[in-house]
Amino acid sequence: MVEPILQMKKITKKFGSVTALSEVDLAVYPGEIRGLIGENGSGKSTISSIAAGMQKANSGEMIFKNKAWAPQSMIDALDNGIGMVVQESGTIAGITVGESIFLGELDPFTNRLGWVNKKAMFQKATEAMEAIGVTSVTGDMPMSALDFQTRKLVEIAKVVRKNPSILVIDETSTALSHDGREIMYRLIKKFRDDGKAVIFISHDLDEIMEVCDTLTVLRDGNLIRTFTKEEYDANLIRTSMIGRELKGDYYRSDFKATSLDEIALEAKNLKYKEQLKDISLQLKKGEIVGIGGLAGCGMHALGKALFGALPLESGEVVTGTGKKITDPHVAMKQEIGYVSKDRDTESLSLTASIRDNIAIAGMDRFAIGGFLVTAHKESKYVKEQIENLSIKCASPNQSVSQLSGGNKQKVVFGKWIGCGSEILILDCPTRGVDIGVKQAMYQLMVQLKNEGKAILMISEELPELIGMSDRIFIMKDGEMKMEFKRSEMLSDADIIQYMI
Known part of the structure; x- marks a missing residue:
């Protein structure tokens, strides 16, 4: 009998x-990829982060390699055999790739006078990136020059470089494109083949069934069941996750592209570096337009440009009434909301409360003259968004940083829906949320569409694009390559050939 690691x-x-977490028992074995799945707030990230030294349990014990395990920090845990790649951004702005990878470990590059040999550090960082299969990133590059996916690959390289016995991957695949996911899959399979262990957290049931050898379901802080590969059954796993069968539509049940005649937003010949090359499109009221492509295709830049958050070299974004969108302030005045893929950095203030994050965009609704906040109206406004979106929280005053990924995303939605946005630009809106929350978000999008709202959804998930969009635009190398209309016959294979 193999002993658990x-x-x-x-x-x-x-x-x-x-x-x-409520008295959870978990055993992970060498040569195993253990999946953890459950709704947001089920305890997946919490139990993994305790093992990886990010936080401490209130009670219970851990044994790692037959010895008591009580890491004092994530650095301590990584140095001694358990490394974790976190769900949200784990890098620091304003430093280089090399400094990010070797943060807190500069001694090998420091001489007696305290000078850091940056050339040697950059070279080692470049080698660390190459070791995981990334040749386009060098150690001297500033982190600020990298997109969200590439920053996540730097985090992976930082952890893998220390060769831990257990690698924890927390919802990382949602930050990666097709190419990035392939890099990650190769790495975790190598860990398993080398007799090490991987704890793999994902909300993508198809992905987790494909990648993992065993699958543990958590719900409301309790371990519900562990499935072996032979026992995998998608419907049974879903029921275990949510404690009930999903009711109602998941994606849209209709297969007809519909919209109102009125244009809500129009992009005219947008140009921005190599990311947007003469991009034009129209978004109509009562329509969901999907934008897809691989990493670096320009789709995330397009979302920012439509919200006025990119300094365009040429071209313009205008509303259906002819108002030019020049910056996010103007966009908000024109009832445009923007949900960023990089949620923790660009869509939320993690140091603020749920109340403050939701209320910030709706000041006109409850502030006299736009400045004097009436506490009663603000509380009512925030409470409505929490209730309408079923945000799980202790109170509106709870720090948003304490929420699960799905509940954070609900806060972002609440911010923009509450203030009455007529146009919503959603960049990877279901990233890091569970199947139940995804269904609720999809149903909300259909409701908003039926109300005449205009939605532009950027997504790296083809099933999501096909399942929700009236029209789909595929981007590659900063250009629009193909447009697809909603159809029951449309498949992944039809689309992917224009992405690669």
């Missing part, structure tokens, strides 16, 4: 009055 016994974790 990691045992977690009766792990309990509380955040105030909320119990995130």
Whole structure:
């Protein structure tokens, strides 16, 4: 009988009055890719982060390689055999790739006078990136010059470089394009083949069934069941996750492209570096337009440009009434909302409360003259968004940083829906959210479409694009390559040939 490499016994974790984990037992074995799945707030990230030294349990014990395990920090855990790639951004702006990879570990590059040999550090960082299969990133590059996916690959290189015995991947695939995911899949399979272990957290049931050898389901802080590969059954796993069968449509049930005649927003010949090359498109009211492509295709830049957040070299974005969008302030005045893929950096203030994050875009609704905030109206406004979107929280005053990924995303939606946005630019809107929340978001998008709202959805998930969009535009190398109309016959294969 193979001994587990990691045992977690009766792990309990509380955040105030909320119990995130309730006496959870988990054993992970060498040569295993263990999947963790569950709804947002189920405890997946919490139990993994305790093992990886990010936080401490209130009670319970851990045994790693037959010894008591109580890491004092993530650095301590990584140095001693457990490394974690976190769900959200784990890098720091304003430093280089090399400094990010070797943060806190500069001694090998520092001489007696305290001078850091940056050339040697950059070279080692470049080698670390090459070791995971990334040749386009060098150690001297500033992190600010990298997109969200590439920053995530730097995080992976930082952890993998230390060759841990257990690699924890927390919702990382949602930040990666097709190419980035292939790099990650190769790495975790190598870990397994080398007799190490991987804890793989994902909301993508198809992905987790394909990648993982065993699958543990958590719900409301309790371990519900562990499935072996032979026991995998999608419907049974879903029911275990949410404690009930999903009811109602998941994606749209209709297969007809519909919209109103009125144009809501129009892009005219947008140019921005190599990311946008003469891009033009129209978004109509009562329409969901999908934008897809691989990493670097320009689709994320397009979302920012439509919200006025990119300094365009030429071209313009105008509303259906002819108002030119020059910056985010003007966009907000024109009832445009923007949900960024990089949620924690660009869509939320993690140091602020749920109340403040939701209220910030709706000041006109409850502030006298736009400045004097009436507390009663603000509380009512925020409470409505929390209730309408079923945001799980202790109170509106809870820090948004304490929420699960799905509940953070609901806060972002609440911010823009609450203030009455007529145009919504959604960049990877279901990234890092569970199947139940995804369904709720899809149903919300259909409701908004039926109300005459205009939605532009940027997504790296082809099933999502096909399932929700009236029209789909595929981008490659900063250009529009193909447009598809909604159809019951449209498949991944039809689209992907224009992406690669």
